[in-house]
Amino acid sequence: MSASQSQHPVAPIRTLDKNGNVINTVGFNRFGFDCEVSLDVLRSLYLRPHYVITAASDKVEDAERLQEEETEHAKFTGAYGAYQSKSIFHPDTQSISYTTLSRFPPVKLLPPSQRKRILVTGGAGFVGSHLVDRLMLLGHEVTVLDNFFTGSKTTVSHWVGHPNFEMVRHDVVEPFMIECDPSSPSVEIYHLACPASPPHYQFNAVKTIKTSFMGTLNMLGLAKRTKARFLITSTSEVYGDPEVHPQHEDYWGHVNPIGPRACYDEGKRVAETLTYGFHRQDGVDVRVARIFNTYGPRMNPFDGRVVSNFIVQALRGEDMTVYGDGKQTRSFQYIHDLIDGLIALMNSDETRPVNLGNGDEFTIGEFAELVRDIVEKVQREDGVRDPKRVNIVYKPMPTDDPQKRRPDTTRAKQVLDWEPRWTVRMGLEEMVRYYKAKMIEGSL
Numbered sequence: 001m002s003a004s005q006s007q008h009p010v011a012p013i014r015t016l017d018k019n020g021n022v023i024n025t026v027g028f029n030r031f032g033f034d035c036e037v038s039l040d041v042l043r044s045l046y047l048r049p050h051y052v053i054t055a056a057s058d059k060v061e062d063a064e065r066l067q068e069e070e071t072e073h074a075k076f077t078g079a080y081g082a083y084q085s086k087s088i089f090h091p092d093t094q095s096i097s098y099t100t101l102s103r104f105p106p107v108k109l110l111p112p113s114q115r116k117r118i119l120v121t122g123g124a125g126f127v128g129s130h131l132v133d134r135l136m137l138l139g140h141e142v143t144v145l146d147n148f149f150t151g152s153k154t155t156v157s158h159w160v161g162h163p164n165f166e167m168v169r170h171d172v173v174e175p176f177m178i179e180c181d182p183s184s185p186s187v188e189i190y191h192l193a194c195p196a197s198p199p200h201y202q203f204n205a206v207k208t209i210k211t212s213f214m215g216t217l218n219m220l221g222l223a224k225r226t227k228a229r230f231l232i233t234s235t236s237e238v239y240g241d242p243e244v245h246p247q248h249e250d251y252w253g254h255v256n257p258i259g260p261r262a263c264y265d266e267g268k269r270v271a272e273t274l275t276y277g278f279h280r281q282d283g284v285d286v287r288v289a290r291i292f293n294t295y296g297p298r299m300n301p302f303d304g305r306v307v308s309n310f311i312v313q314a315l316r317g318e319d320m321t322v323y324g325d326g327k328q329t330r331s332f333q334y335i336h337d338l339i340d341g342l343i344a345l346m347n348s349d350e351t352r353p354v355n356l357g358n359g360d361e362f363t364i365g366e367f368a369e370l371v372r373d374i375v376e377k378v379q380r381e382d383g384v385r386d387p388k389r390v391n392i393v394y395k396p397m398p399t400d401d402p403q404k405r406r407p408d409t410t411r412a413k414q415v416l417d418w419e420p421r422w423t424v425r426m427g428l429e430e431m432v433r434y435y436k437a438k439m440i441e442g443s444l
């Protein structure tokens with residue numbers, strides 16, 4: 001018997017939106033377009049999709065420990081334990097027996113006329129994997145194309161073997177050929193492949209700009225040939241260190257073309273140029289999302305992005321590092337809001353660039369304090385009576401780090417009827433639980 005069915009029912013996690021209403025679903029159902037999915041099902045895919053328990057001996061303590069582990073696990077999975085894989089660690093032999101899923105989560109059964117064929121490049125990364133989960137739950141056929149530079153197979157491994165899913169190891173810098181029956185329903189390409197965090201995109205600047213330019217060229221060529229609708233995930237970095245606040249889509253930006261961030265910023269700018277080149281010259285149906293800072297579960301905890309840095313440091317009881325004087329501001333969007341926006345944009349008629357971001361602005365110093373409070377709150381809820389209060393320390397600012405960035409999302413509101421629903425606090429709380437689960441699992 002799993003703990004979710006046991007005598008100790010576990011209180012589910014309650015999530016409130018900006019207006020204080022409980023969030024049960026993500027996605028939306030409007031303009032005759034339904035892309036809603038249950039938050040609990042989605043959570044079962046990322047909060048603890050795979051967990052490890054230690055094999056039990058005949059001892060009573062072991063049975064109790066196992067029950068405790070199952071109860072802890074059920075907190076994250078609710079009634080969806082059947083869609084999780086549980087592996088058993090054998091301490092005597094230092095070995096682990098992996099299991100696969102016993103059952104895939106239910107996906108919508110769409111009539112063939114509505115089932116889309118969707119290619120997601122970079123689908124094994126942070127944003128890509130959440131997009132894949134959504135598109136799969138909505139019942140589409142999804143192919144992931146990824147070279148696993150920053151992404152990992154584990155982020156989407158829960159779909160491997162599903163009849164609607166395919167994963168291909170491929171570098172988008174090389175051409176990719178697939179055929180598509182011209183009578184098949186709509187074909188879509190979400191082009192995300194590109195490292196997104198500064199240490200990763202600066203690791204090999206020439207490769208980053210090649211990925212942005214040649215990768216986008218190849219994928220646009222594919223879109224042209226297969227008559228696919230093409231969406232590229234551009235970035236707020238195209239605005240550089242902006243002189244206009246908040247940034248709206250008609251602002252051309254203020255970018256240093258030779259600084260250490262240029263491979264990414266200029267790469268995305270040229271990728272946008274290419275996208276509109278194919279649109280004007282070849283009639284490719286394009287969508288351009290300019291994404292602002294986004295955070296959420298499955299973010300690489302060690303890639304230097306501020307949210308994961310702060311949470312991991314606070315959970316480990318280490319000092320939290322703020323670069324600069326902490327007065328620079330940032331806005332943070334939760335991953336589920338971003339995915340809502342990407343799907344809405346793909347299904348809209350809007351071919352101009354659209355900003356997707358959360359306008360609630362925080363100074364980095366304030367943000368560090370908020371993260372510290374939430375980590376303490378989650379620790380208290382999980383039974384730590386007196387959680388350790390960590391220090392916040394200040395270090396010099398890296399080159400070209402923009403002072404201020406905030407999206408103007410008027411266009412997204414007007415054309416997509418989209419606006420962020422998640423509060424930063426609620427998103428952070430979920431992310432703290434995710435990293436905490438990873439720590440319990442031993443993978444962080």
Ligand SMILES: NC(=O)c1ccc[n+]([C@@H]2O[C@H](COP(=O)([O-])OP(=O)(O)OC[C@H]3O[C@@H](n4cnc5c(N)ncnc54)[C@H](O)[C@@H]3O)[C@@H](O)[C@H]2O)c1
Nearest residue numbers: 122124125126127147148149150151171172194196291294
């Ligand atoms: N996360 C954010 O806050 C944010 C903000 C703005 C824009 N974006 C954009 O969203 C997209 C996804 O970002 P993310 O945060 O998920 O980053 P990520 O690094 O987690 O994911 C990128 C994915 O692309 C893959 N990839 C990289 N180079 C590739 C190549 N040459 N060929 C094939 N696959 C390749 C990686 O392996 C990884 O799976 C990127 O295009 C990024 O520029 C993200």
